[in-house]
Amino acid sequence: MTESAGRRRTRRLATGTAVVLVLAGINGPWVYRFGSERYHEYKINRPEYKAANGHWGIIEFPAEYRQDTIHAVLLHTGKVLLVAGSGNNQDNFDAKIYDSRIWDPVKGTVKKVPTPADLFCTGHTQLADGNILIAGGTKRYEKLKGDVKKAGGVMILYNENPDRPMTLPKGTRFTGKRNGKTFVSDDSALIPRATKVFDRKTGRFLRNNPGYARVIVEAPKQGTKYETGTQDNYGIQGLTGADARNTYGIANKLGLDKRDFEGIRNAYEFDPVAEKYIKVDPMNEARWYPTLTTLSDGKVLGVSGLDDIGQLVPGKNEVFDPRTRTWTYTRYKRQFPTYPALFLLQDGRIFYSGSNAGYGPDDVGRDPGIWDVDSNRFTRLPGLSDPDLLETSGTVLLPPAQDEKYLVVGGGGVGESALSTNRTRLIDLSAPDPGFVDGPTLEKGTRYPQISVLPDDTVLVSGGSEDYRGRGASDIRQARLYDPATNSFRRVADPLVGRDYHAGSVLLPDGRVMFFGSNPLFADKADTKPGVFEQRIEIYTPPYLYRDARPALSGGPATIARGGTGTFTSRQASAVRKVRLIRPGATTHVTDVDQRSVALDFRTSGDRITVTVPRNRNLVPSGWYMVFVDDDQGTPSRARWVKVP
Structure with missing residues (x-):
């Protein structure tokens, strides 16, 4: 219903009551919803409602x-x-x-x-x-399960050479020793060199602990036939000699699961x-x-x-x-x-x-x-x-x-x-x-x-x-x-x-x-x-x-050390009941571990408010904070920014 239509209905109300009642009977839920929405908007915009x-x-x-x-x-x-x-x-x-x-x-x-x-x-x-x-x-x-078209998953890469690391570029191909299936890496991988292990008492060489890295691999083509069901060792195509012996991959099931x-x-x-x-x-x-x-x-x-x-x-x-x-x-x-x-x-x-x-x-x-x-x-x-x-x-x-x-x-x-x-x-x-x-x-x-x-x-x-x-x-x-x-x-x-x-x-x-x-x-x-x-x-x-007014807060230092004081100016200083030092928020995913409101001791004299920052650096970590003062009605000032070094 338009606003002009609403005004016309009002003008005709005295002569058209019966018609309106009939329409209300036919379109009652719509009329009610329209009226309730308008009333709700009116109610939430009333000064008394906002104040409460x-x-x-x-x-x-x-x-x-x-x-x-x-x-x-x-x-x-x-x-x-x-x-x-x-x-x-x-x-x-x-x-x-x-x-x-x-x-x-x-x-x-x-x-x-x-x-x-x-x-x-x-x-x-x-x-x-x-x-x-x-x-x-x-x-x-x-990738959700239904969206995964190529079998794949995590492959652990090992390097048993203690003398140098091994870099495998994106697109490296791995072939299973038993299943014979080939998979391709979707990123490059740096495998650290192996670590030599010696007997602590005799100094005798015991073994090499291989370096390892991880990479995601995929089958080169789509389809369930490329899935694997068990763990396998994978040789790396393109490597020969000692590199081929020292560098290899191991993977468990490589399938079409969600990634x-x-x-x-x-x-x-x-x-x-x-x-x-x-x-x-x-x-x-x-x-x-x-x-x-x-x-x-x-x-x-x-x-x-x-x-x-x-x-x-x-x-x-x-x-x-x-x-x-x-x-x-x-x-x-x-x-x-x-x-x-x-x-x-x-x-x-x-x-x-x-x-x-x-x-x-x-x-x-x-x-x-x-x-x-x-x-x-x-x-x-x-x-x-x-x-x-x-x-x-x-x-x-x-x-x-x-x-x-x-x-x-x-x-x-x-x-x-x-x-x-x-x-x-x-x-x-x-x-x-x-x-x-x-x-x-x-x-x-x-x-x-x-x-x-x-x-x-x-x-x-x-x-x-x-x-x-x-x-x-x-x-x-x-x-x-x-x-x-x-x-x-x-x-x-x-x-x-x-x-x-x-x-x-x-x-x-x-x-x-x-x-x-x-x-x-x-x-x-x-x-x-x-x-x-x-x-x-x-x-x-x-x-x-x-509320009618909020306390003003001005002046003050840009920096207050822990355990130190700072003096601000407010015409309502005598009405101030508490002072808060609030760390600014940094929020995402229902997580904001930064926000905290610290009570500050304070004293007033005339139009001056002198605040003291607590000494505990764990309570007040270094950084920028907002200083608010609240009056006897619980109304806060606008914040003043202060740095705690």
């Missing part, structure tokens, strides 16, 4: 700037880095179209950024100098001022779906991911040193599923909540606990409800960070399971014998919840879906504010857009929250229409921004 529940608005970039955003990082310039890479789009990947954008939420501008590799499903974190470390990404897309995504070793720093990627030394391991977590010395731990042949990295974790821009393996191995939620604790150890984004065995590395990276001691934590439903759950360090309380939200079964849980779980790691207890439940089982810490100490929990990647039109268009002080949820305004897999949220410096992404499998309840990637940005304005 907040408000959602949609931003749609011009067509040439839209992308399938997978990752979002708040920069210390106040802008947001939006990364798609190939955007879970095989056509983009094949055409080497890799995208990133810089969005300025103040000016409303968006800019394309040259992207050097496929940073789809990479890892990222904030560095001390304000650069963003980005590591890993996509080497090759998955997972493969990762890359690439690593970059993104410079927020120059707004460009800077290449740094590659990781030792290729990683797709890795987590990057800051350690107590400011170095960055790289964990998990699928490697360059699509297998879960077998616990070979590594550390990035920002001073040398190089990677070094950790002393011990420990395996986790992909995108594990790993948080730096105040004593320098790492808390693993059990939350993860998907790939990995269902019985390896899924128990929550506290991990000492240096000794590899792992202390399991008891009491977790629905422990088999942690995949695609979200975990957040509750404010203030000094309390070391964490909230785990929702989750689902391993892989493409339809199972999900409506539970939340709490753990207080400052307790003598910490264990999980249940928090308030959600209305629905929830995978992929988007979680953001707000400057008033509440936590926004929004979106997600009941089923894997929103199957069955199961997106949850609901949002809640969690209050750590009362351990309770309060329902607020509903988001306008459903967001599930590949969605996330980031707190902005003005106190609003930006939401991005969503990659549903299907677009209808019957799961018959393919899903469409959500390219629109949505902004949630919390209730606290609809």
Whole structure:
């Protein structure tokens, strides 16, 4: 019905009541739906409703700037880095179209950024100098079982020559000794030289331990007749003499099974001022779906991911040193599923909540606990409800960070399971014998919840879906504010857009929250229409921004050392009740281990507020932070940026 038609109906209402009633009888559901939608729009735009529940608005970039955003990082310039890479789009990947954008939420501008590799499903974190470390990404897309036309799989290559390594180019052909079938490598491979082993007491030579590498191989032609059912040794065509004797391949079944995504070793720093990627030394391991977590010395731990042949990295974790821009393996191995939620604790150890984004065995590395990276001691934590439903759950360090309380939200079964849980779980790691207890439940089982810490100490929990990647039109268009002080949820305004897999949220410096992404499998309840990637940005304005006024905050130093003080100016200084130092977010796949809100001691004098930064570098890792002050109504200021060296 058009607006003009609505006005004409109103004018005729007195003389046409009977006609209207007849039409309503015929078209009742449509009339009701139209009226309810108009009323809902009226209700959510009323000032009183916004003051109680907040408000959602949609931003749609011009067509040439839209992308399938997978990752979002708040920069210390106040802008947001939006990364798609190939955007879970095989056509983009094949055409080497890799995208990133810089969005300025103040000016409303968006800019394309040259992207050097496929940073789809990479890892990222904030560095001390304000650069963003980005590591890993996509080497090759998955092939589902029905899409695999050529038999193939993983071949282990061995080199028994202790004098030199062996390089095999892409396209090398391998022929089975027993089955006689030939397979072709889809990448080059460097096989290290063998290692000589001597008796420690006598010095007598014992043997050569062969060097080894792995490569994906495929049959040269399609068809099931090229599949193999058992392990075989493979000779390498083109090699002769000693090389042929010393270099060979071994493979188990080579078939038409599903092949997972493969990762890359690439690593970059993104410079927020120059707004460009800077290449740094590659990781030792290729990683797709890795987590990057800051350690107590400011170095960055790289964990998990699928490697360059699509297998879960077998616990070979590594550390990035920002001073040398190089990677070094950790002393011990420990395996986790992909995108594990790993948080730096105040004593320098790492808390693993059990939350993860998907790939990995269902019985390896899924128990929550506290991990000492240096000794590899792992202390399991008891009491977790629905422990088999942690995949695609979200975990957040509750404010203030000094309390070391964490909230785990929702989750689902391993892989493409339809199972999900409506539970939340709490753990207080400052307790003598910490264990999980249940928090308030959600209305629905929830995978992929988007979680953001707000400057008033509440936590926004929004979106997600009941089923894997929103199957069955199961997106949850609901949002809640969690209050750590009362351990309770309060329902607020509903988001306008459903967001599930590949969605996330980031707190902005003005106190609003930006939401991005969503990659549903299907677009209808019957799961018959393919899903469409959500390219629109949505902004949630919390209730606290609809009050009469917010405290002003200006001036202040650009740098405050740990244990040091800084003085800001505010006309409302006498009304300030708390000050928060919030680390900017870096989020993807329900994983954001960077965000934390630290309480600052403060004193006021006239229009001046002097704050003190805690001394503990594990509580306040080096880097850029947002400083917010909250007044006696719980209304936050706009943030001031401060660097903690």
